[in-house]
Amino acid sequence: MKPAQAIYRIDSSEATLLLSANGAVPRMLWFGASLPQIADPSALHSLCDIAVPQAKLDTAVPLSIFPDSGSGFMGPVALEGHRAGSHFSCTFKIEHIEQSSASIEFTLLDPVAELRVRTEFLLDSDSSVLTINTKLENTGSNAFSVTKFASATLPFADTFTECLTLNGRWGLEFQQHRSAISANQLRIKNTSGRTSHEYFPACIVGQQHFDAERGQVLGVHLGYSGNYEFTVERLSTGEACLQAGMAILPGEINLAPRAVIDSPPLYACAANSLNQMTQRFHRFARRHVLPKWTRAPRPIHANSWEALYFDHDEKTLLALVDAAANAGAERFVLDDGWFHGRRDDTSGLGDWWVDKTIYPQGLHSLVAHVRKRGLQFGLWFEPEMVNPVSELYKNHPEWVLQVEGQDTPLARNQLVLNLGLPAVRDYLYDSIAALVDEYKIDYIKWDMNRDLVLPGNNGQAGVVAQVNGVYELLDRLTSAYPALEIESCSSGGARADYGILLRTGRVWTSDSIDPIDRLTIQRGFGLFFPPEIMGAHVGHDVAHLTGRATSLQTRAIVALQGQYGYELDARHISDDEREQLVGYAERYKQHRHWVAECTTWEVPTRDASLFVKGQVSADQASSFWTVVVSSSLDTTLPEKLRLLGLDGAKRYRITVVGWEALKSFAKHIPDWVVSGAVVSGSELMNIGLNLPVMPAQSALLLDCSEA
Numbered sequence: 001m002k003p004a005q006a007i008y009r010i011d012s013s014e015a016t017l018l019l020s021a022n023g024a025v026p027r028m029l030w031f032g033a034s035l036p037q038i039a040d041p042s043a044l045h046s047l048c049d050i051a052v053p054q055a056k057l058d059t060a061v062p063l064s065i066f067p068d069s070g071s072g073f074m075g076p077v078a079l080e081g082h083r084a085g086s087h088f089s090c091t092f093k094i095e096h097i098e099q100s101s102a103s104i105e106f107t108l109l110d111p112v113a114e115l116r117v118r119t120e121f122l123l124d125s126d127s128s129v130l131t132i133n134t135k136l137e138n139t140g141s142n143a144f145s146v147t148k149f150a151s152a153t154l155p156f157a158d159t160f161t162e163c164l165t166l167n168g169r170w171g172l173e174f175q176q177h178r179s180a181i182s183a184n185q186l187r188i189k190n191t192s193g194r195t196s197h198e199y200f201p202a203c204i205v206g207q208q209h210f211d212a213e214r215g216q217v218l219g220v221h222l223g224y225s226g227n228y229e230f231t232v233e234r235l236s237t238g239e240a241c242l243q244a245g246m247a248i249l250p251g252e253i254n255l256a257p258r259a260v261i262d263s264p265p266l267y268a269c270a271a272n273s274l275n276q277m278t279q280r281f282h283r284f285a286r287r288h289v290l291p292k293w294t295r296a297p298r299p300i301h302a303n304s305w306e307a308l309y310f311d312h313d314e315k316t317l318l319a320l321v322d323a324a325a326n327a328g329a330e331r332f333v334l335d336d337g338w339f340h341g342r343r344d345d346t347s348g349l350g351d352w353w354v355d356k357t358i359y360p361q362g363l364h365s366l367v368a369h370v371r372k373r374g375l376q377f378g379l380w381f382e383p384e385m386v387n388p389v390s391e392l393y394k395n396h397p398e399w400v401l402q403v404e405g406q407d408t409p410l411a412r413n414q415l416v417l418n419l420g421l422p423a424v425r426d427y428l429y430d431s432i433a434a435l436v437d438e439y440k441i442d443y444i445k446w447d448m449n450r451d452l453v454l455p456g457n458n459g460q461a462g463v464v465a466q467v468n469g470v471y472e473l474l475d476r477l478t479s480a481y482p483a484l485e486i487e488s489c490s491s492g493g494a495r496a497d498y499g500i501l502l503r504t505g506r507v508w509t510s511d512s513i514d515p516i517d518r519l520t521i522q523r524g525f526g527l528f529f530p531p532e533i534m535g536a537h538v539g540h541d542v543a544h545l546t547g548r549a550t551s552l553q554t555r556a557i558v559a560l561q562g563q564y565g566y567e568l569d570a571r572h573i574s575d576d577e578r579e580q581l582v583g584y585a586e587r588y589k590q591h592r593h594w595v596a597e598c599t600t601w602e603v604p605t606r607d608a609s610l611f612v613k614g615q616v617s618a619d620q621a622s623s624f625w626t627v628v629v630s631s632s633l634d635t636t637l638p639e640k641l642r643l644l645g646l647d648g649a650k651r652y653r654i655t656v657v658g659w660e661a662l663k664s665f666a667k668h669i670p671d672w673v674v675s676g677a678v679v680s681g682s683e684l685m686n687i688g689l690n691l692p693v694m695p696a697q698s699a700l701l702l703d704c705s706e707a
């Protein structure tokens, strides 16, 4: 029960959360670096008391953990809705508080609007990431229509004046954008029905000019793969707050009497730099989000898509498998084009059985060959979709998301199946499970290639039900096949979030494998996701999406930032290229056993064209660094490189891979680059390294391991 003057507190290894239940409004007093014990709670309350300005309400309106309009709060309220027009406003009072060592749950009640809210704060002791889960219950006797329901509203420091978001488009996801936090509300709203290319569900607020190594930040991520909304606002009182939650379409959530709805979890991390925030999110995701199989060394993929597109048959695939295996691949993934009626993107989606005209004996010989060469086998699916030209659509036109009387615009010639319907989920489960059983599939590339338009489910908006349906189907498959690895792909990286990653364990980061575009794509992705789940492939010399030509060295080094693999026609590479690929594959294999526990480091650079990223093993004994120049630097020599995250007292042997390709660009290459060197971590982090002359689109790999 609620004692007067109560302060509720959870501590983790590096953070403290303080919530107050003083008075009517529950408040977050602190979430940030660890604080000493509070000697006198009532003194702290008097410190947190707030002034009441003129010309406003006669009482203070502090920022609640669940702000409501009935208290007079004029910023973003957490809940909006009504009961056939009435109960349009809420006033929540604390009903109950429950505390354990790692969690605090506030139960709030509005007896007039007949609504109960439970909001739970869980602070992970190891990573210091805070998870907030909120539930809404209708305690009334008729339906309550919910139009807004935020997962959490967090205050942040007055000194935070910048907001970083990740935005993008197909082929260029996760681009970093900065906005000033001033008088107006900043809003991110995604209504695409998937996590989207455009608005990644996260936002980082922080001190001016915060970067990889400097400035306090508060980063939040919503673990949800549907529609959502974020707002960042400085109120006229000067208080600043950040709010996030699912976005609800008109009439989408009608809460029946006694029914409860869960908000998607919000994950928050307070840190002293982006690198620290990233390392904490990675630690958290590895322990609490990602499937167990992601902890094992990640195999090298060879994916058939850009090698062959739809143009394959058994003979071609067998040759591709051989060529990919000879280049070091460990898992062969047959992409789109293998199922009934699928020779291009106009038909076939929904008919999940092997096409008998191209593969009369099924995929058995292919799979046997893949295994004979020592590789694993993966298969592409796009379960949520259907082409109007398909057996499935012919038999079940009623199975698509649609609005009666309206024509749903096609995207890539396809419509979306209504996964809110149990019959649709059953059909998909049975189709996929039959193939997993028949071919002992190791891995599924689970694709989802369109935005949801007119997402009607039996006359009502159905995005929330769709997302729950996708989660349910994946949960069913992963519990039946716990060793089956599933990748989340959505025209590249349009479905990457901790919601989908509770069920999948790898992301196809982008359809662009142009290594220069990948630098910013992978940098943004890496803020919230660890490298071992980032699909990164070496593509053809001329990137298919951008037409840019790059060296194999640059393509391979950029791919080594993630789960290394191939997206090229290995049948048509030279012996020299094959040898190079094998060499990089060997490097990848050397490090991958510690990468799943590594810390990643972004080295901030003065010249925005120089990209330096490092992965350091948990024991600080091993590390490797990718150094890539995107376009011509503004100085003849690259700026000095100071490494991060090493043990100052350890001695490291530093060796450079790829320097030979730079010989013709300078009269002299620094000695350590050519012959390697053994120096202390302290020298590497303080004095730093003089890099060789590096032209546009060049890349080096630095291996730095304990001597």
Ligand code: GLA
Binding pocket: 305, 335, 336, 380, 447, 449, 489, 490, 491, 492, 508, 511
């Ligand atoms: C999407 C994916 C690609 C590929 C194609 C196949 O675009 O992002 O990687 O699988 O579909 O149609």
